[in-house]
Amino acid sequence: MCFLELLNEKIIVFDGATGTNLQNYGLTLDDFGGKDFEGCNEYLCISKPEVVKKLHYSFLEAGADVIETNSFGSSFISLAEYNIPELDYELSYLAAKLAKECANEYSNKVKPRFVAGSVGPTSKLPSLGHISFDNMQLAFYRQINGLIDGGVDIICIETCQDVLQIKSALSAIQKIFREKKIKLPVIVSVTIEPTGAMLLGTDISAVYTSIEPYDIIDIFGLNCATGPEEMEESLRYICDTSERYVFCMPNAGIPENINGKMYYKLTEDELSSWMSYFISELGVNIIGGCCGTKPSHIRLLSQVAENLSPKTRETKYTPSVSSLFTVVPLKIDIPPILVGERCNANGSKQFRELLLKDDYDSIIDLAKRQMNEGAHILDLSVIYTGRDEVKDMYEIVRRFNRYVGAPLMIDSTNPLAIETALKNYGGRAIINSVNFEDGIEKAEKILSLAKQFGAAVIVLPIDQEGQAYTVEKKISIAKQIRDFAVNIIKLRDEDLIYDMLTFPLGTGAEELRKSALNTLEAIRGIKKILPNAKTILGISNCSYGLNENARIVLNSVFMHYAVEAGLDIAIVNAGKILPIYKIDDKLKNICRELIFDLRRFSEEKI
Numbered sequence: 001m002c003f004l005e006l007l008n009e010k011i012i013v014f015d016g017a018t019g020t021n022l023q024n025y026g027l028t029l030d031d032f033g034g035k036d037f038e039g040c041n042e043y044l045c046i047s048k049p050e051v052v053k054k055l056h057y058s059f060l061e062a063g064a065d066v067i068e069t070n071s072f073g074s075s076f077i078s079l080a081e082y083n084i085p086e087l088d089y090e091l092s093y094l095a096a097k098l099a100k101e102c103a104n105e106y107s108n109k110v111k112p113r114f115v116a117g118s119v120g121p122t123s124k125l126p127s128l129g130h131i132s133f134d135n136m137q138l139a140f141y142r143q144i145n146g147l148i149d150g151g152v153d154i155i156c157i158e159t160c161q162d163v164l165q166i167k168s169a170l171s172a173i174q175k176i177f178r179e180k181k182i183k184l185p186v187i188v189s190v191t192i193e194p195t196g197a198m199l200l201g202t203d204i205s206a207v208y209t210s211i212e213p214y215d216i217i218d219i220f221g222l223n224c225a226t227g228p229e230e231m232e233e234s235l236r237y238i239c240d241t242s243e244r245y246v247f248c249m250p251n252a253g254i255p256e257n258i259n260g261k262m263y264y265k266l267t268e269d270e271l272s273s274w275m276s277y278f279i280s281e282l283g284v285n286i287i288g289g290c291c292g293t294k295p296s297h298i299r300l301l302s303q304v305a306e307n308l309s310p311k312t313r314e315t316k317y318t319p320s321v322s323s324l325f326t327v328v329p330l331k332i333d334i335p336p337i338l339v340g341e342r343c344n345a346n347g348s349k350q351f352r353e354l355l356l357k358d359d360y361d362s363i364i365d366l367a368k369r370q371m372n373e374g375a376h377i378l379d380l381s382v383i384y385t386g387r388d389e390v391k392d393m394y395e396i397v398r399r400f401n402r403y404v405g406a407p408l409m410i411d412s413t414n415p416l417a418i419e420t421a422l423k424n425y426g427g428r429a430i431i432n433s434v435n436f437e438d439g440i441e442k443a444e445k446i447l448s449l450a451k452q453f454g455a456a457v458i459v460l461p462i463d464q465e466g467q468a469y470t471v472e473k474k475i476s477i478a479k480q481i482r483d484f485a486v487n488i489i490k491l492r493d494e495d496l497i498y499d500m501l502t503f504p505l506g507t508g509a510e511e512l513r514k515s516a517l518n519t520l521e522a523i524r525g526i527k528k529i530l531p532n533a534k535t536i537l538g539i540s541n542c543s544y545g546l547n548e549n550a551r552i553v554l555n556s557v558f559m560h561y562a563v564e565a566g567l568d569i570a571i572v573n574a575g576k577i578l579p580i581y582k583i584d585d586k587l588k589n590i591c592r593e594l595i596f597d598l599r600r601f602s603e604e605k606i
């Protein structure tokens, strides 16, 4: 039976700590292969393979269904600390081989044993600029290739500290699965500090939102940093939210530092009773132990697992976007969700001037000001004649990632600029946008980036003939892009947001008189054929050419009617939208006549 099938039948037990148990073996400098490698547990696969095997046997003997390879730090990033980065593939391969040999000796039909390839976070945080996404992806690519070639059954991305680190590992795995034409079970396990958040402040809902779209993840959970008690609330969130199997490997309590030595005090009984509670009340599927847990802990956990069976959970997840710090659902009870439009080089003089001065600090201030004015999400468009869009995207998105709470909307049609943004953003972003203007090939590039990074995408009804103006055309092109995205690229319907296009209403142009009506009708239409479709509009486009006061009123009234037609998300200048009851009836009526083309304006202008 394969591992994932077994998870439907029984509670699975992983092993206990690698590091803290190896420390208790009293290893000498010679065992580590000399002074240069002291503390490099991974090198023991070469210098003392029998010690590594002894550790594996101790857990198999205790009843573990799965043992983890001794490869937590066998990426070139971690091995560089011992000046042996080039041994990454070999050490990963050896770690897998050793573990697999041990597991095979214990494995039988009644109790099959498996090997999970351990992939640790390294000591570098890409969100803090310690390392680039590409370099980190390469490190994981080599490490995981070694683990798979050495025979692991499962890949375990564990002790995750930074969402960008998780994403780089997932990109590496996607690449390997594609190249090798295989699919192994994938675990993502994050580390929530005693503060209740990951190292950079990302809480469980934000990290889950960011990685939820990745369909290669089978198992999600928590390990390290704390004992089970401190994990309860985050674990409850996972069990209530995620349909995936749930993984839980706590430390034997929060370590206490006594005279410079770490002590983990949680007893076998304490750990076991927490874990039985997690299994029977919350629905956890996989248990085991992290730092400080000994074979004696695992022995008792195996007994717990024997006596319990997997619980069926009812879960509910609302499609959302996120930053490293905040989650914004794509549907709220009282729409619309507001997207701040002002970080746009062509749409804001202030932003443009800051960009031209490379004044990134003030750009972050402008982003924060928009949040204070009510924006939930922030649009970012840096394309400007004479500037390097990719570089500007890089500089600003890195800062948005660390300093801005609102999720990002990447306003670009340049695949390289979009990719750069996604590689530097830990949250779940929205790509703004994809269309069929340049044919299918460019759309495929952009949609594939959304798939690779788990982003949402805005669909614009534009094809080689241009922007769709009639209701039928808008819906038909939107549907074509949707079918391509879902059937060929394998995005999900909930990843797509439809923009039925906003044209200027106040220009007097005869051919645009029906444009707002068509836009509103198309919003209703797309929701009829795709009932869960979410819609968005760039509201301010409707008032181009009018004076500032007229713009505020027309934008506000247009947004009101768009929401009435079913609009979910509005790109606006959040500080300049008036609630409809604050608008004078006479003005409101003039706007209404413009929007619905009631034809009193053939000669006059507002």
Ligand code: THG
Residues within 6 Å of the ligand: 341, 342, 344, 346, 347, 348, 349, 350, 379, 411, 432, 433, 458, 499, 501, 502, 536, 537, 538, 539, 540, 541, 571
């Ligand atoms: N749909 C989608 N994305 C979009 C749009 C859309 N992105 C860009 C745009 N349209 C939405 N953003 C803006 C931003 C600014 C303005 C209008 C739309 C704007 N700015 C003032 C102007 O140009 O007159 C300048 C204000 C200033 O300088 O401060 O009107 O439709 N998916």
